[in-house]
Amino acid sequence: MAVTPPARLLPRKRPHQKRAAVTVDAIFEATVQVLLTQGLDQLTTTRVAARAGVSVGTLYQYFPNKQSLLYALNEHYLDVVAVKVETCCARMQGACLADMVEELVGVYWQAKMERADLTRALYRSVAELDNDALIEVFARRTNAATEAMLRTASDARHSDTTLVTTTLLAVIFGTVRNVFERDLPAPLQNKLRGELAKMCLSYLKAT
Amino acid sequence: MAVTPPARLLPRKRPHQKRAAVTVDAIFEATVQVLLTQGLDQLTTTRVAARAGVSVGTLYQYFPNKQSLLYALNEHYLDVVAVKVETCCARMQGACLADMVEELVGVYWQAKMERADLTRALYRSVAELDNDALIEVFARRTNAATEAMLRTASDARHSDTTLVTTTLLAVIFGTVRNVFERDLPAPLQNKLRGELAKMCLSYLKAT
DNA sequence: CCCAGACGTGAACAATGCTTCATATATTAT
DNA sequence: ATAATATATGAAGCATTGTTCACGTCTGGG
Incomplete structure (x- = not known):
């Protein structure tokens, strides 16, 4: 009956400023796009970041790992x-x-x-x-x-x-x-x- | 209505001698074991071969790639x-x-x-x-x-x-x-x- | 018994991808 | 204006793994 998600899948931090919120949204949208156009096995953090127009580092500021994105x-x-x-x-x-x-x-x-x-x-x-x-x-x-x-x-x-x-x-x-x-x-x-x-x-x- | 499996997923060749049949069986069994004990993401060709007691090369003689194993x-x-x-x-x-x-x-x-x-x-x-x-x-x-x-x-x-x-x-x-x-x-x-x-x-x- | 072909080996290669970190820029609060 | 904090960068490190190949070993039919 565990309802607590594993910590490693949770977001690293929430955006506080406006532009950060925009960034996170872009990352989400990019994830969907990559998923649809390239497929699950082609979904890499670098590709998602590229599609979102941000650098990988930015992605990792909000998501501790790739799976947490999908989560x-x-x-x-x-x-x-x-x-x-x-x-x-x-x-x-x-x-x-x-x-x-x-x-x-x-x-x-x-x-x-x-x-x-x-x-x-x-x-x-x-x-x-x-x-x-x-x-x-x-x-x-x-x-x-x-x-x-x-x-x-x-x-x-x-x-x-x-x-x-x-x-x-x-x-x-x-x-x-x-x-x-x-x-x-x-x-x-x-x-x-x-x-x-x-x-x-x-x-x-x-x- | 395609019923033909993709060629890249099909076995490379069938065993002709007895020992080859034994090998293939061992590989199958090892795949199951690794799947159960280590999980899907830990299932690597090397690990399966090791568990089966054969070398990776042997595995690749019968299966063209990792996915064909699962297939x-x-x-x-x-x-x-x-x-x-x-x-x-x-x-x-x-x-x-x-x-x-x-x-x-x-x-x-x-x-x-x-x-x-x-x-x-x-x-x-x-x-x-x-x-x-x-x-x-x-x-x-x-x-x-x-x-x-x-x-x-x-x-x-x-x-x-x-x-x-x-x-x-x-x-x-x-x-x-x-x-x-x-x-x-x-x-x-x-x-x-x-x-x-x-x-x-x-x-x-x-x- | 012998050898052609089947089988087995495993080090090495190549490719890829996740993740970090030192650095730079932007925003906010005071 | 200035300090403090938040955000962004991306090259490089690190690890992993799928796959091949040149070379030995075994098997079974003739």
């Missing part, structure tokens, strides 16, 4: 997704199960798909990381939001909402990742999204 | 799992949906769990590979077997068995992977396996 990137994008899920769940409180599921799947799917290439790159990059803390935090947040939503469902109540929630999210998150791994044609992807929602709904109704 | 490993273990799924599907032809799902989920889950640490290591290692061909072949095989099984179900028939099959497998494979990614306590893992089967069944019944 921060993943942290950021997981946070974006978590916020979307939380917002969605809050909005759908009191709705019926069908609407809840449709929205939940839709929001998560969309969040991943709208930047598909980046999503894929990040999925790959986490493999090189000690990502337990990231996953843990993301799971906690989405679980809490979803469980709270499900408890307000207008058309059903479950005996073990916690288990149902965990299952639901494991299935949704896992399936989406699986779809990303195989490079399926877009029409089939859309059908799968619908089928996934159907499956989740029939589970929620049946339990 | 061959993944290919092998995916084949093992595919065979298990195929056998299971063949065995369950004519059964009812509930039994089919229970077995399918059970066999796949078990196949991955019985060497959990290796599974985790391999999940990580594929991220560094051009694994399209691997995934594709595995998907084809399991899809064919599952679809053939579903068509013989004693208690239901689906209008679009192909789509149902693809959905089913995407969900099962994805969920299992998701469970691996988070390091959930064993009791919860078992509950999830049950819930996953329930979900799949209710989907198959409802469609």
Whole structure:
């Protein structure tokens, strides 16, 4: 249950002046660019720094090592997704199960798909990381939001909402990742999204 | 729809004499050992060769580069799992949906769990590979077997068995992977396996 | 028994990349 | 204006590792 990220992956210091903030932003953006155009194995600190228009030394002033860069990137994008899920769940409180599921799947799917290439790159990059803390935090947040939503469902109540929630999210998150791994044609992807929602709904109704 | 693996990932030559076969086996086994004890980032050709008790040169006689080693490993273990799924599907032809799902989920889950640490290591290692061909072949095989099984179900028939099959497998494979990614306590893992089967069944019944 | 080809060796090479540090410049506070 | 602090630089150090190759050793068929 460790939620504390390893110290070696944390940023070295925060920017205090304006230009430093600009620099850090540029480094982030450059990391994404290099990841997308050159790929994970071509992602080197020197290349990122070059792309960001700063020197390597500058990069190392804010990130203690290469991995901490990827860590921060993943942290950021997981946070974006978590916020979307939380917002969605809050909005759908009191709705019926069908609407809840449709929205939940839709929001998560969309969040991943709208930047598909980046999503894929990040999925790959986490493999090189000690990502337990990231996953843990993301799971906690989405679980809490979803469980709270499900408890307000207008058309059903479950005996073990916690288990149902965990299952639901494991299935949704896992399936989406699986779809990303195989490079399926877009029409089939859309059908799968619908089928996934159907499956989740029939589970929620049946339990 | 490329099923041909990149040439640079294929073995350089096959062993012709007995001692060569022994050597190749030792290299495979050593790769697994290094992967488990040292981790993916510590997996170097020199280390693998040392662990296998051969020289690096020998390793390079059979594998053109480091990645081809991991490729061959993944290919092998995916084949093992595919065979298990195929056998299971063949065995369950004519059964009812509930039994089919229970077995399918059970066999796949078990196949991955019985060497959990290796599974985790391999999940990580594929991220560094051009694994399209691997995934594709595995998907084809399991899809064919599952679809053939579903068509013989004693208690239901689906209008679009192909789509149902693809959905089913995407969900099962994805969920299992998701469970691996988070390091959930064993009791919860078992509950999830049950819930996953329930979900799949209710989907198959409802469609 | 003999030798062509299969197999095995491991030092050395080449390339690359992470990270540091001494130095220089910019900003802010007083 | 001046000191103190924050930020930026990038060449060089250090370590690592993937890969080759010229040279020995072994095996099995004829």
